Amino acid sequence: MLSTSANPPASSLVSRWVGPVGVLLQLLLVLYTFHIVIFHPGENLIVDHYDGIKSYYSVEMFLRQPLSDGMVMTGHNYPFGEYMYYTDSTPLLSEALHVLVRIFPGLLPYGLYIYDLVILSGLVLATGLLHRILRPWRLPVVLHLLACLALPWLSPQTIRLQVGHMSLSYAPAVLIAVWALQEIYSRHAAGRPLRGWLLVLGASIFVTSFWHFYYLAILGALVGLFAVVWGLDLYRANRPWWPVVSRLLLTLAVAGAITGLTLILLDGRYSERPTGSNGYDWIGWKLHFRAFFQAPGENHFRFLFDPTESVPYESAAYLGAMVLYTLVVWLGLRLFKRQPQTNMQADVYGRFLGLLVLASIPMVFMALGERYELQDGAYVIHNYFNPLFWLHKITERVTQFRAIGRYVWPFWWALNLLVVWLLAQWGRRATLLPVRVLAVVLALLLIPDLAAAVRFYRKFTQRPNLLTWPAARTDMDRLTSGLPLSQYQAILPIPYYHAGSEGDYSYTVDPDDPHCNHTYQLSVLTNLPLMSHKAVRTPPYQAQQLYSIFSTTGPDPALLARLDERPILVFLDSTYYNGSNNYYRDNLKDRAGMLAAFERGDDFVRERQLQLLRREGAWSLYAWYPKRTAPKP
Numbered sequence: 001m002l003s004t005s006a007n008p009p010a011s012s013l014v015s016r017w018v019g020p021v022g023v024l025l026q027l028l029l030v031l032y033t034f035h036i037v038i039f040h041p042g043e044n045l046i047v048d049h050y051d052g053i054k055s056y057y058s059v060e061m062f063l064r065q066p067l068s069d070g071m072v073m074t075g076h077n078y079p080f081g082e083y084m085y086y087t088d089s090t091p092l093l094s095e096a097l098h099v100l101v102r103i104f105p106g107l108l109p110y111g112l113y114i115y116d117l118v119i120l121s122g123l124v125l126a127t128g129l130l131h132r133i134l135r136p137w138r139l140p141v142v143l144h145l146l147a148c149l150a151l152p153w154l155s156p157q158t159i160r161l162q163v164g165h166m167s168l169s170y171a172p173a174v175l176i177a178v179w180a181l182q183e184i185y186s187r188h189a190a191g192r193p194l195r196g197w198l199l200v201l202g203a204s205i206f207v208t209s210f211w212h213f214y215y216l217a218i219l220g221a222l223v224g225l226f227a228v229v230w231g232l233d234l235y236r237a238n239r240p241w242w243p244v245v246s247r248l249l250l251t252l253a254v255a256g257a258i259t260g261l262t263l264i265l266l267d268g269r270y271s272e273r274p275t276g277s278n279g280y281d282w283i284g285w286k287l288h289f290r291a292f293f294q295a296p297g298e299n300h301f302r303f304l305f306d307p308t309e310s311v312p313y314e315s316a317a318y319l320g321a322m323v324l325y326t327l328v329v330w331l332g333l334r335l336f337k338r339q340p341q342t343n344m345q346a347d348v349y350g351r352f353l354g355l356l357v358l359a360s361i362p363m364v365f366m367a368l369g370e371r372y373e374l375q376d377g378a379y380v381i382h383n384y385f386n387p388l389f390w391l392h393k394i395t396e397r398v399t400q401f402r403a404i405g406r407y408v409w410p411f412w413w414a415l416n417l418l419v420v421w422l423l424a425q426w427g428r429r430a431t432l433l434p435v436r437v438l439a440v441v442l443a444l445l446l447i448p449d450l451a452a453a454v455r456f457y458r459k460f461t462q463r464p465n466l467l468t469w470p471a472a473r474t475d476m477d478r479l480t481s482g483l484p485l486s487q488y489q490a491i492l493p494i495p496y497y498h499a500g501s502e503g504d505y506s507y508t509v510d511p512d513d514p515h516c517n518h519t520y521q522l523s524v525l526t527n528l529p530l531m532s533h534k535a536v537r538t539p540p541y542q543a544q545q546l547y548s549i550f551s552t553t554g555p556d557p558a559l560l561a562r563l564d565e566r567p568i569l570v571f572l573d574s575t576y577y578n579g580s581n582n583y584y585r586d587n588l589k590d591r592a593g594m595l596a597a598f599e600r601g602d603d604f605v606r607e608r609q610l611q612l613l614r615r616e617g618a619w620s621l622y623a624w625y626p627k628r629t630a631p632k633p
Contacts, residue, residue, distance in 0.1 A: 075529045150449060317367075356410075
């Protein structure tokens with residue numbers, strides 16, 4: 001067995017107060033950074049655009065439904081609705097909130113506020129998990145605190161808050177798996193029972209998958225690759241490898257099977273959903289290698305190599321000044337043969353981190369995609385080191401996880417944790433005073449990165465709650481004031497948009513953010529569902545039927561059969577048709593079918609002789625009776 005003598009129990013100083021102090025400091029930092037959201041309940045949201053506002057809308061409308069509706073969110077994609085598992089809205093948290101506001105109805109106006117508090121609490125929980133991971137390493141107190149405070153803010157997960165990917169921003173989802181793997185590894189080295197931590201690992205995979213299903217792929221790949229690397233290491237050392245590796249792989253298989261079967265049983269449309277997904281291996285959704293060196297714009301302390309061309313948000317993976325400059329110093333020390341002895345092989349946690357980094361390296365290749373282009377496609381690298389390259393030849397289902405840049409997250413965590421451990425070793429074992437001083441300086445580089453992250457989130461997040469806070473939606477209130485809208489069954493926005501049928505983009509139009517937000521406001525204000533849609537994995541036939549509304553022959557009979565006799569409220573924003581805003585014309589110029597569907601939106605109002613209810617500037621509300629040839633006066 002590996003010796004653990006180099007790592008006796010952590011000092012009472014660390015175990016007794018460093019963890020609680022770190023959590024308290026992180027809580028204060030979160031309160032300071034997000035004070036606009038936290039101290040003004042209900043008035044603000046973390047973001048008000050893109051996927052963030054879509055998730056907020058889904059949660060808000062879901063919380064208003066009776067529990068008897070189950071997990072189908074009826075607020076969009078009317079008359080079909082959509083399951084919360086496919087709305088990027090943290091289904092596990094959303095359902096817990098749903099139950100809470102049904103038990104305590106007075107909390108309903110604060111549903112989104114509570115949702116934001118839980119998401120932001122992930123930073124504090126990540127600090128607690130990091131303390132648990134770092135505690136047995138016997139780090140210097142300052143390094144321990146800095147790592148626990150800074151790393152959650154620097155994580156490529158947390159930056160997803162800027163675009164509103166709340167579920168994906170939850171750093172504890174990856175850290176709890178790292179903690180469980182470390183405990184399994186160290187207990188195996190000490191000859192202690194593993195059953196409890198195998199259960200923790202399996203449960204964490206299941207729970208985080210229902211936080212966001214990308215975690216099933218990310219953690220599944222990490223655990224599977226770690227089992228392989230660990231098994232090879234044991235085999236190389238001529239030690240028994242199959243008992244522990246088989247138990248680890250069995251845990252992964254059982255957790256994955258239970259998660260998959262649970263989703264299949266809960267999703268009444270599973271058989272209708274596309275097997276694969278378009279967009280897999282698209283350059284905008286995979287890792288760009290320069291992302292490792294590209295600090296966010298608020299960072300004033302830059303690395304030696306500072307890319308000038310920005311990377312897509314899906315590629316965000318800045319390693320941080322501490323890691324990058326430590327690698328430079330390490331190379332320099334190795335070149336001049338002054339590298340301190342770190343005794344990694346004898347230290348159980350150092351050896352674990354080495355294996356964790358090795359296990360996550362194939363995930364970097366997964367994040368880079370199957371083809372990597374250089375010089376705008378002049379050269380193409382066929383990425384045979386990518387495990388997905390070979391798995392894709394067997395099944396198209398690998399493309400369900402099309403935003404492959406996310407696979408780099410475990411590597412980011414593994415490398416940062418390894419550097420923290422390495423700096424502690426340098427400070428403890430280096431014989432040269434300059435090297436020990438360098439270790440302190442490199443660790444302190446976490447401070448400017450942390451300060452930059454705080455500036456970033458204070459500047460680019462926290463916006464007025466345009467969904468439920470009246471002061472943020474005065475224009476929409478004025479448009480609807482006094483109208484008897486309770487008699488309508490749904491809202492049809494024009495221009496129409498429907499995004500989410502990734503298996504077939506023939507009937508996909510991504511909405512312009514302002515138009516999308518206005519339709520969400522109207523829906524929340526009137527409590528009427530939208531016939532438009534923005535989610536994922538939607539069965540393509542639903543989009544096809546809904547777009548038939550704008551055909552010259554009229555709506556598909558199958559769609560009409562789902563509607564009742566009540567009128568539909570049509571919301572028209574004429575700025576997209578009078579030349580004031582060419583968003584749709586510009587984005588659909590190479591898609592003749594969808595461009596024609598857009599242009600038909602304006603014609604639809606005239607041809608169907610829709611009854612005008614009110615007009616405010618460029619906005620108009622009409623009544624459409626889909627089951628009548630003409631409206632009643």
